[in-house]
Amino acid sequence: MTHMALLMSQLDQIFVLTSHWLLSYLPAALQPLCSAILSVAAIIIAFATLFALTTWLERKGLGRMQNRYGPNRVGPCGLFQPIADGVKSLTKEDIVPITADHAVHYMAPVLLVAASFLGYAVLPIGRNMVLVDLNAGVLFFFAVGSLMELAVFMAGWSSRSKYSLLGAMRAIAQMISYEVPLVLASIVVLMQAGSLSTVAIVNMQASYSGIWPHWFLFTPWGFAGFVLFMIAATAEANRSPFDLPEGESEIIAGYYTEYSGFKFALFFLGEYIGMFATSGMAITLFLGGWSAPFSFLTWVPSYLWFFAKLLTLIAIFIWIRGTLPRLRMDQLMNLAWQFMLPMTLLNLLTAGVWHFIPAGLTRWFVCSTMVVVPFILLSRGLRHRKKFQVRTYRYSQ
Amino acid sequence: MSSLQSYLLLSSLLFSIGLAGALTRRNAILVLIGIELMLNAANLNFIAFWRYGPNPEALTGIMFTIFSISIAAAEAAVGLSIILAAYRHCRTTNLDEMNSLKG
Amino acid sequence: MVLAVLTVAGTVAAMGLRNAVHCVLALTLGFAGIAMFYLQLGAQFVGFTQILVYVGAVAILAVFAIMMTHNDKPMAPPASSSPWILGGVAAAAVFAVLAWAIVSSTPSTSCQPPQPGATVQQIGDALMHRFVLPLEIMGLLLTAALIGAVVIAMDRREEMK
Numbered sequence: 001m002t003h004m005a006l007l008m009s010q011l012d013q014i015f016v017l018t019s020h021w022l023l024s025y026l027p028a029a030l031q032p033l034c035s036a037i038l039s040v041a042a043i044i045i046a047f048a049t050l051f052a053l054t055t056w057l058e059r060k061g062l063g064r065m066q067n068r069y070g071p072n073r074v075g076p077c078g079l080f081q082p083i084a085d086g087v088k089s090l091t092k093e094d095i096v097p098i099t100a101d102h103a104v105h106y107m108a109p110v111l112l113v114a115a116s117f118l119g120y121a122v123l124p125i126g127r128n129m130v131l132v133d134l135n136a137g138v139l140f141f142f143a144v145g146s147l148m149e150l151a152v153f154m155a156g157w158s159s160r161s162k163y164s165l166l167g168a169m170r171a172i173a174q175m176i177s178y179e180v181p182l183v184l185a186s187i188v189v190l191m192q193a194g195s196l197s198t199v200a201i202v203n204m205q206a207s208y209s210g211i212w213p214h215w216f217l218f219t220p221w222g223f224a225g226f227v228l229f230m231i232a233a234t235a236e237a238n239r240s241p242f243d244l245p246e247g248e249s250e251i252i253a254g255y256y257t258e259y260s261g262f263k264f265a266l267f268f269l270g271e272y273i274g275m276f277a278t279s280g281m282a283i284t285l286f287l288g289g290w291s292a293p294f295s296f297l298t299w300v301p302s303y304l305w306f307f308a309k310l311l312t313l314i315a316i317f318i319w320i321r322g323t324l325p326r327l328r329m330d331q332l333m334n335l336a337w338q339f340m341l342p343m344t345l346l347n348l349l350t351a352g353v354w355h356f357i358p359a360g361l362t363r364w365f366v367c368s369t370m371v372v373v374p375f376i377l378l379s380r381g382l383r384h385r386k387k388f389q390v391r392t393y394r395y396s397q
Numbered sequence: 398m399s400s401l402q403s404y405l406l407l408s409s410l411l412f413s414i415g416l417a418g419a420l421t422r423r424n425a426i427l428v429l430i431g432i433e434l435m436l437n438a439a440n441l442n443f444i445a446f447w448r449y450g451p452n453p454e455a456l457t458g459i460m461f462t463i464f465s466i467s468i469a470a471a472e473a474a475v476g477l478s479i480i481l482a483a484y485r486h487c488r489t490t491n492l493d494e495m496n497s498l499k500g
Numbered sequence: 501m502v503l504a505v506l507t508v509a510g511t512v513a514a515m516g517l518r519n520a521v522h523c524v525l526a527l528t529l530g531f532a533g534i535a536m537f538y539l540q541l542g543a544q545f546v547g548f549t550q551i552l553v554y555v556g557a558v559a560i561l562a563v564f565a566i567m568m569t570h571n572d573k574p575m576a577p578p579a580s581s582s583p584w585i586l587g588g589v590a591a592a593a594v595f596a597v598l599a600w601a602i603v604s605s606t607p608s609t610s611c612q613p614p615q616p617g618a619t620v621q622q623i624g625d626a627l628m629h630r631f632v633l634p635l636e637i638m639g640l641l642l643t644a645a646l647i648g649a650v651v652i653a654m655d656r657r658e659e660m661k
Binding site for chain 3: 402404405406407409410411412413414415416417418420421422424426427429430431433434437440441444445447448455456458459460462463464466467468469470471472473474475477478479480481482484
């Protein structure tokens with residue numbers, strides 16, 4: 001029994017042990033630098049592979065939801081499609097408009113990808129497997145996320161074309177509007193955990209009462225916070241149903257209309273990596289990071305749980321993309337400012353009340369009503385406020 | 398020259414660059430960002446003194462900087478909205494041409 | 501040292517370039533450099549707040565304002581107003597006085613003091629106990645600034661129709 005437990009804990013820490021073993025061959029002066037380089041390389045390789053897998057998964061998933069096959073020619077079930085896509089984007093001609101601002105046009109995708117990858121530095125992927133354990137880890141994550149908006153603007157403005165600029169303005173307005181509910185929804189967790197460090201937040205959720213884990217998802221304010229966080233994350237990543245800035249049927253491709261070849265692939269990569277990073281943060285804050293769902297499943301290595309939860313969230317993203325129609329710009333803005341902002345503030349109040357009522361059935365009841373009742377009232381009130389106007393037509397005189 | 402002095406020298410250099418920008422540029426928005434740069438240089442000063450100076454209460458520098466950042470952001474927002482309103486009135490952001498109160 | 505050169509270069513470019521959007525992007529580089537300095541000095545919370553607020557909000561606000569006032573085309577020369585030499589001389593004089601004051605002063609502690617601890621826990625404690633009044637006033641100020649900015653920049657043409 002204990003032999004099995006030892007083997008499982010070694011499997012759990014296999015990456016940590018491997019890196020220690022590799023580093024022991026180096027002189028002591030070089031070890032911190034090389035350990036950092038090793039971890040960064042591992043993260044980049046792992047998540048770039050996940051990106052390739054997700055593009056395939058998305059096209060197959062969307063295809064099936066739309067009652068058609070996805071790509072199925074390249075390799076078994078189309079599994080080598082990402083490789084074909086990569087080869088295509090690398091070999092395409094890189095067209096830059098003559099009137100474009102070349103320096104900014106070049107820097108924009110680079111900044112986007114760099115900002116997206118920086119967010120992984122504070123995500124705990126497994127037990128003892130975080131790149132940097134910052135004291136203000138969650139703040140670092142949101143700071144880096146706000147760098148992406150600047151990259152989007154640079155892309156749209158430097159192309160000097162109407163569609164790009166329009167798409168960029170819409171995208172930035174959407175991203176800064178949804179950054180507020182995103183941060184507020186995560187503050188609830190920070191209030192409860194008492195720390196901004198991601199490792200501390202995950203460690204708080206890694207305990208069990210009976211077989212149920214102490215994830216923040218299983219509390220009323222945690223559930224509401226998770227739903228709000230996921231909606232805001234979908235909007236931050238410019239994904240359907242919030243993909244008006246890159247809507248293919250409306251403004252061609254929005255802020256990356258004028259990009260071709262490898263730079264377009266970099267934009268694609270940056271968006272998806274940003275989506276994975278925000279999902280990873282949602283997992284860390286609400287879903288317990290690398291901890292197992294039930295106490296009898298803790299023998300499975302921790303990083304497998306993290307990637308399983310990440311894949312579940314990606315599947316949910318793809319599912320929502322295939323199901324819901326796109327939101328118009330004013331509907332998008334109204335959702336952010338009139339619905340999600342009051343809901344996140346009420347969620348904060350609920351979490352505060354949860355903290356002060358002693359544990360038991362009372363606080364479950366009180367907090368659940370505090371979350372559900374305003375949700376029903378607000379959503380119905382906002383729906384009934386829309387006045388339907390008589391449709392008028394203006395003809396040119 | 399101690400490291401405190403080098404940080405102070407850097408922040409005074411940034412301050413004077415921001416001052417030069419705020420005094421010489423003729424676009425209202427660029428004057429405003431010169432002012433933002435001056436505020437940033439002062440913040441750097443605070444943090445340098447927090448790190449290297451004698452500090453009986455260990456957090457005053459950081460608190461001051463946090464409040465300064467928030468106030469600077471609020472001031473940037475209000476300043477830019479005033480520039481927008483003035484632009485709607487005068488049709489220009491050139492400070493040399495905004496020289497009459499009548500209108 | 502490299503960071504200092506980068507920051508100063510960014511800010512000089514921000515004050516000297518012709519195109520307003522290029523100026524703001526160079527300024528963003530300067531802000532990021534200053535944030536790196538905060539991290540180097542050990543103030544993690546302030547450094548990340550600097551990036552979040554300045555790079556993520558103020559720079560984007562400035563860029564939006566430039567877009568809405570149609571300043572994104574390169575400006576006709578001269579890029580600065582006519583008495584630009586006076587402004588430059590004044591700024592250089594200010595820097596000269598400050599630098600002389602800094603270099604000629606004797607520091608009170610000659611050895612490096614230990615790193616003061618500034619965990620987020622301590623900052624939160626200080627904000628809630630000792631600095632709660634400035635915190636509340638800040639909230640009021642930000643609310644007033646928010647409402648004021650929206651009211652001032654609102655399009656009044658709808659009222660005049």
